[in-house]
Amino acid sequence: MTKNSKKGKIVSCLDMGSSKLICIIASVSNEHIEILGYGHKESRGINASAISDMRIAQKSIINVIAEAERMAGFNIEKLMIGISGSQVISSRKEFGCKISSEVVKDVDIFNLTSKVRSDFKKNNREIIHMIPMYYRIDDSSAVINPRFMTGANLFAKFHVISTSQTTIRNIENCIKRCQVSVNNYMVEPYASALACLSQNEIDLGTLLIDIGGSSTSFCVIIEDKVVFVGSSPIGGDLITKDIATILGVNTSLAEKIKNLNGSLFISPIEEKEIIKYRLQDSVSDSMIRITRIELRDIIQSRLEELFESVKLILEKSKIPYNLVPNIVITGGVASILGIDKLASEIFAKNAKIGYPTKFNSAPSEIINPTNSCALGMLVYLRNQYLKEKSKEYNENKGNWFKRFLDKVVAV
Structure with missing residues (x-):
């Protein structure tokens, strides 16, 4: 779940392992991550993030979410789900498209990523992460950021982490039956890396x-x-x-x-x-x-x-x-x-x-390698929150300057 609060933004995540389920509710802000509630239960009806028995999995998930909600003191509506590495395929592919104007703009990069998503969707794959390894314009060498560069064609090599659409549909169906919805997905080893490295x-x-x-x-x-x-x-x-x-x-x-x-x-x-x-x-x-x-x-x-x-x-x-x-x-x-x-x-x-190292004020019983994935998802959600705040600040700053110029022109 993500919602705004006076302390920052409320987020929640669920690690669906084969042996245990853990749900954590936290508040993320510029300063830190504050854990508000968590639940820990035996995993039943779930095998490496995939649903193996819908009814049993539903009961397990409801119980672990309810435990976290009782500690936090409020209910959640959305959460991030961790996907096991055994459920995903890691692939690296290069895609290209024509540059729509004289220089590369955000719309060109968007067209490129849309082409990637379309290609994977045709093969019944759901993209969890799409990571640009490099960009290239025409036959030039690789660049990190192609924006505002000139050329005819834009190419990019992506590392795409994808899973079966059937796996995703069954997870979302199960979560929906628990009266919550899925906000986003994250592959588990990447989440653990963010917590421990x-x-x-x-x-x-x-x-x-x-x-x-x-x-x-x-x-x-x-x-x-x-x-x-x-x-x-x-x-x-x-x-x-x-x-x-x-x-x-x-x-x-x-x-x-x-x-x-x-x-x-x-x-x-x-x-x-x-x-x-x-x-x-x-x-x-x-x-x-x-x-x-x-x-x-x-x-x-x-x-x-x-x-x-x-x-x-x-x-x-x-x-x-x-x-x-x-x-x-x-x-x-x-x-x-x-x-x-x-x-x-x-x-x-x-x-x-690897021990989770970015949670100074968290309860000691939850800070251990067993919970690295769930804690790493909180780190990812905080990073997303900080990006949103930075973007919002830059937009407001730009709007202020535009209003200032309008006033100068009006005078």
Whole structure:
């Protein structure tokens, strides 16, 4: 939702993950982002942002929105939705059009973007983000801003992040049944990047890996632009299933074992230490036992597979990710101790855990890697608010000068 208030603008967002739903309501202003309310619920009827069961998903979304509204003290009408990287296709294409007058104007750039949207719409694709990589006039070299330049034809290469129109229609249908509407969409790894990365990391280049429940989304940012978005079908749930299968326990207990004991750092003294859990639902009330190094090996083998799959996808994409100096890991699985060191070894780059860093006054329980995507959407919405304010200021300034000239002419 977006609406104006005395404190700034009220915005809201919904992260639709496979394992959790989080809705945040906040006020954005020139100074900061103030979180007014949030809700956190188990995700049901949703698989990686796509609706898998309309009625169950509707109930889950209503509950999480209601929780955020109760904390904020008012109802919302619109919200931004996060789309998983597994639901999108990242493509780079060049388009061209004739320049309508002597110099390039906003209308020419609009005609170019309209041509892109039309091309994707014909293929039943909904554009989530359209990022200009460069512009070119006729056969000249690339330029950043072609406005007021002379030529016959304008060309541009766009990085287009798109998803299926069917996915979008089902999300909007579900959200509409929850008595709210969708204001905008944002791909999840890009949102997480805005929450976790410093401006230096954005400028120099970073590979951000957001490890979710059913899948892992990632994006490459170079010189303040998202140049690639991808996903791997390996997520935290597979680690839980590995533990459950090997120990012969249910996934609920396996998740508990992973969360309480998940660490890739094991000292020689701890290697043979035995982790014990009593099986409360068994007839004999028996115990399950596993050494810390055995649990480490289960978790590490799956994480190695995950990082190798991301590496392979990047190599096939022909993106120059080797030039990217930083790796940032976020999402719920980022809480496993030593995961950054493992990523650093596999990619041969600096790696660290990404924490949301732009929310000084936010409740501490919400500022963690699990909520990076939802918090990043708030950063994006604040950036949009600041752009609107800047545009409004410039228009008012121009109108004032025009009124002044009119008065001078009248005299």
